[in-house]
Amino acid sequence: MRSFRVSVPASTANVGPGFDSMGLAVNLYLTLHVEESEHWEFIQHSPPAPPSDYKDHFIYKVAKQIADRHHKKLPACKVTETSEIPLARGLGSSASAILAGIEIANQACDLNLSNEEKLQYGTEIEGHPDNIAPALFGGLVISVIIEEEIERIEFKDLQMDIVVSIPGVELKTEAARKVLPESYSKKHAASASAVSNLVVASLVSGDYALAGKMMERDLFHEPYRAKLIPNYDKIRLRAKEFGAYGSIISGAGPTMMSFVPSGNGATIANKMQTILPDYKVQALNIDTEGLKITYS
């Protein structure tokens, strides 16, 4: 096996009303250096701390599952991991880790997986494609899984900067999904998908002011999750005052993501940091490349 480095970007899911179907890759990365070894070893330069038994490592479990699926033996690897993606904050850390695990199996077992297969496997493990697809392909990806078949479309030329306001607390996706209703009335669903259609159309036609306005009108998840998100109303209000197009819950939260005019990210991030002193506020850009592999 050739040693390799895999980097996978963070991603934000939903982008307002694109619940479980729309996601955007951003320039924070999970990076793994992988080399063949006598025994399995995970060297972690960022959280989470590795479990005492490598067999319990989330990334190992994914790699093993994929190797088993192809009836291959997974050779032992030394994996050195560094991540800029905060855990359980709504920035797709689990999707990035899943794709990294798939890529270890792909390289170590010579599976020659296509991107479509990686998307399929990742989606099956994560449960929905909205983080996996942009983390794999980069950019804004809109996708759907129907009877195990995934359809998607990618957009790579959005001209916006991003400001993330990351609180010090975690919110597990599982907990944030529990507060959502089981069903919506016909009237509610029609309005919610109308809002979603407008977000997509305005984003791809470059009407970012309308996109920001409609993102804040989500009816699928934000109204139910708002109570779980610290400073939800304050962040939406103040980001707008500072010049943002709009702010959304990133993925399942608790991070809030503001979309801002191109070139204004750093200025608006500085202003947000002053009103959120306990947060990590960062100006980010859209990643357009997705998962990358380099050989050493």
Ligand SMILES: Nc1ncnc2c1ncn2[C@@H]1O[C@H](COP(=O)(O)OP(=O)(O)OP(=O)(O)O)[C@@H](O)[C@H]1O
């Ligand atoms: N690099 C990693 N190594 C091992 N486990 C990881 C890694 N990244 C994420 N995980 C696992 O995924 C969990 C977080 O997944 P969760 O779906 O709750 O949040 P998220 O993916 O960060 O956010 P969201 O899905 O809302 O974007 C972590 O608590 C950890 O168990």
Ligand SMILES: N[C@@H](CCO)C(=O)O
């Ligand atoms: N679409 C998912 C993203 C988090 O995995 C949710 O909002 O629950």
